Amino acid sequence: MYTIAALYHFTRIENPGALRGPLFDLCEENGISGSLLLAREGINGTIAGPRTGIDTVLAHIRSQPGFSELEHKESFSQEQPFRRLKVRLKKEIVTMGQPDVDPLAKVGHYVDPADWNELIQAPDVAVIDTRNDYEVAIGTFEGAIDPQTPSFRDFPAWWDANKDQFEGKRIAMFCTGGIRCEKSTNFLIGQGVEDVYHLKGGILKYLEEVPQNDSTWEGECFVFDGRVSVGHGLEEGPHLLCYACRRPVLPNDTKRPEYEIGVSCHHCADETTEFDKARFRERQKQMALSEARGENHIKIVHES
DSSP: OEEEEEEEEEOOOSOHHHHHHHHHHHHHHTTOEEEEEEETTEEEEEEEEOHHHHHHHHHHHHTSTTOTTOEEEEEEESSOSOSSEEEEEOSOSSOOOOTTOOTTTOOOEEEOHHHHHHHHTSTTEEEEEOSOHHHHTTEEETTOBOOOOSSGGGHHHHHHHHGGGGTTOEEEEEOSSSHHHHHHHHHHHHTTOOOEEEETTHHHHHHHHSOGGGOOEEEOEEOSSTTOEEOGGGOBOSOEEOTTTOOEEOGGGGGSTTOBTTTBOTTTTTTSOHHHHHHHHHHHHHHHHHHHTTOOSSOOOOOO
């Protein structure tokens, strides 16, 4: 059984590069895979490994200046959901591209999962899903507005184009684990929106704590690891990942004529050239050969 820890924490880091090497080495020593991002604004990522290894890494992060209040969310998997370890330096731990946005200054009102249904069912509340379009496509809250944005960078422009329809409304926002809402709620406050709320712990905490019979969640929640999606109780969902476009597909989608493992699916078949598909086929061939030899085709990386 592998323990999966999803975490983020906003804090000022003067020299993120000084944290990267020791953190990478500790993860590697303890059999941890996954992805961690470090920036001057904090840390973000999801890691998986043995229970003792996860505890050791979390204790190390919390021992660093400014990280004592780091929170994390846990789930479990019978298989390692990551094929490699990445510890990267970034400009932002979640990219919004708005230099004036500062979650450490002010964010929206946190709403516990137990209180979320009551809030979003109020007639004066507009509920906005801040995730990317392919994530929203497989599941969201009943009645939520889908901005249909390909990336989080597109959210500010979407808001600017649509803000008039939310005049006089309270705004409730949500995302997978909560990190995007830290920035999106600060952004809206900066735009003059007074009543802004966000789901504490994100969809993952809601699915963990709210019984399915009481839930207003519909579908599955996309996650950025080998499980691809999870449902109520954080049980692994039915989705697979198209390794060409990184979008989720259902098992029946693999029977469609556009699907070729590692090469294309019905989402991306028309988005790539034949040259691209040839490269993807060669990559898939090399991966299959590595797996047949019992090797991990994707190496552990330590990069910026």
